[in-house]
Amino acid sequence: MNDKMPTPCLGESCGECGFRSTVFNCLSNEQLELLSTGKDLLRAKKGEVIIKQGDKVKDFIFLRVGLAKLSRVSSDGKEQLVGIARPKDFVGLLSLFSSPVHPYSIIAIEDSEFCIVEFELVNRLVQESGKFAFSLLQKISQVSDLLLNTKLDIDNRQLRGRIAFILDLFSKEVYESTKFNLPISRKEIGELIDMRVENVVRILSEFRKDKIISIEGTTIDILQPEKLEWIKNHG
Amino acid sequence: MNDKMPTPCLGESCGECGFRSTVFNCLSNEQLELLSTGKDLLRAKKGEVIIKQGDKVKDFIFLRVGLAKLSRVSSDGKEQLVGIARPKDFVGLLSLFSSPVHPYSIIAIEDSEFCIVEFELVNRLVQESGKFAFSLLQKISQVSDLLLNTKLDIDNRQLRGRIAFILDLFSKEVYESTKFNLPISRKEIGELIDMRVENVVRILSEFRKDKIISIEGTTIDILQPEKLEWIKNHG
DNA sequence: ATCGTTCATTGATATTTATCAATCTTGATA
DNA sequence: TATCAAGATTGATAAATATCAATGAACGAT
Structure with a gap:
């Protein structure tokens, strides 16, 4: 809410x-x-x-x-x-x-x-x-x-970049906060940015392990926005 | 012309x-x-x-x-x-x-x-x-x-399907003929459907070897439209 | 409470696609 | 015509991504 x-x-x-x-x-x-x-x-x-x-x-x-x-x-x-x-x-x-x-x-x-x-x-x-x-x-x-x-922006990124892109979008454009509840499932994220659920999960976990984000249930907290931004643009 | x-x-x-x-x-x-x-x-x-x-x-x-x-x-x-x-x-x-x-x-x-x-x-x-x-x-x-x-249609196809899609598009929507001159280079095709030149070339050659199309310079002739259609939808 | 279904997660593996390198063709231009 | 640049082509290899399989967790419906 x-x-x-x-x-x-x-x-x-x-x-x-x-x-x-x-x-x-x-x-x-x-x-x-x-x-x-x-x-x-x-x-x-x-x-x-x-x-x-x-x-x-x-x-x-x-x-x-x-x-x-x-x-x-x-x-x-x-x-x-x-x-x-x-x-x-x-x-x-x-x-x-x-x-x-x-x-x-x-x-x-x-x-x-x-x-x-x-x-x-x-x-x-x-x-x-x-x-x-x-x-x-x-x-x-x-x-x-x-x-x-x-769509065009998403197309010319590979998977890490796409995940970073979509997290950034939710954070900045939708919720205007670094902490928010993901409103859609992993599968739906995959459907949005053209990748498989497994890879969505894997890359989110990867970001978690790298302490770029934290995940608690559906809640995402972006801990290092600059790193996420970097991945969005170069990853 | x-x-x-x-x-x-x-x-x-x-x-x-x-x-x-x-x-x-x-x-x-x-x-x-x-x-x-x-x-x-x-x-x-x-x-x-x-x-x-x-x-x-x-x-x-x-x-x-x-x-x-x-x-x-x-x-x-x-x-x-x-x-x-x-x-x-x-x-x-x-x-x-x-x-x-x-x-x-x-x-x-x-x-x-x-x-x-x-x-x-x-x-x-x-x-x-x-x-x-x-x-x-x-x-x-x-x-x-x-x-x-x-864009959405192209996104959920893999490379063969994309090439088939774009050939079909030029044939049916643009030139209304099974034979036409490709108006753009291989590289540009790649930029249009998000793939590398090399793969554009490879798959076109593959289609040629399979006698689905013939290629003479920039002229494409679709020899087996049904097969191309099939690849577009299932390949 | 319990069953069942969907979601989430991880690992191992196969497939697809990109990259790199080399050659060949073609077209424009000096 | 000779030359250079860009496009086209092919093969070998690396990297990215999908698929398959198995398991645990969350959530509704009986």
Whole structure:
């Protein structure tokens, strides 16, 4: 549990929502009113499936609080993690305008809150407001650029570098702390950075033996961030 | 040279352009007039650099004719191909709305024609026309989704499968023929699918020895598409 | 409490891939 | 034409990674 978790959305007007700034900032009061009426709040427990790969795209999904994984089953039947979505990410974004069905599943990996807005309403707002359309274009670009770049960054590292990369990512980008609970299993880490569970375990143990990190159950503590950084970049 | 290359843009009105349908279809005559005046046509020879990684994003770049590669230098200094852009792809698209600089270089790998439209003009059209904004959202989603999915598909294959995948892609998606000229070097293939030149060469030779393909200089002829397909999916 | 299932861990081994070195080919250029 | 640089190719070897097997630990469901 994260102690700086923001107050949950209690169904109040979207105009008052602390997350409005991300994309909805430019909407008029009237439009915000529409949004408030049309939106839905979904609370999900860790492990809950929000969207299954192949589901029809009907809504615009926004992660308010918590953490989610995007995953897919590849053509040869293997599970593959596409990425980790943090708050303010439009988790259902990539497919929203391009595909009739979701190419990825969306699964909460921590207790989470999702804002759900009918696609039709979003589309209407796009038509009505050029500024909103522009914000959305920005956000979509950002999210997909980030996903792609992360994949590329992972691809040209070998296993130690990948593990260091992902620990660094969780530490800096997600939890903003050197100590955190890994929200996904070793197997899922493997699916995220393309390696086998056994090697995930082995390298984590190696880092532990080298006193770069400590491991207690799911809790990771990065003891030597500089060394981890070095491995991330050169290992 | 491709014998079904469409007539080049002779600076005529964008309203008459055969490629208009992709995104600009919904513009009014007035807006098309604006576009016609504001656009620029860039003819590039094979090898020419259109955009260098790090260049400021000023324009909206659209590949009309030809073929281009998107590439980047990763943090550790290695060249990495992000993808291959085909006609109608918005090659400078990913960064257009999300980053002040281009994260990737854009380089023609065949004689090509690019349409270049000032970012400000595109932005203005987004503000003016909800339909245009919507088309653009669709196109951006499609392009980035395709890039990401291709990367994911490549990631969970081993080397033979990757080579088969990329040959299949060039054959089916790019040239629509079982016989074609490879537009990139062995080294670049390696950079595209994350493997070493030597292994690219070795596996191509292997396919040749197994009579799955024939190689004459840069010309590839796929002799047994079913076998290649099988390797792509199971090899 | 106990069974069973998934996750985590470690070691031994096989397979895949990268690296190194040498040669050959090709294309551009002085 | 001669020369140089880059690309292509092959073989031998080293390094990285996956696979297989076995065991212990954690967690739900009966």
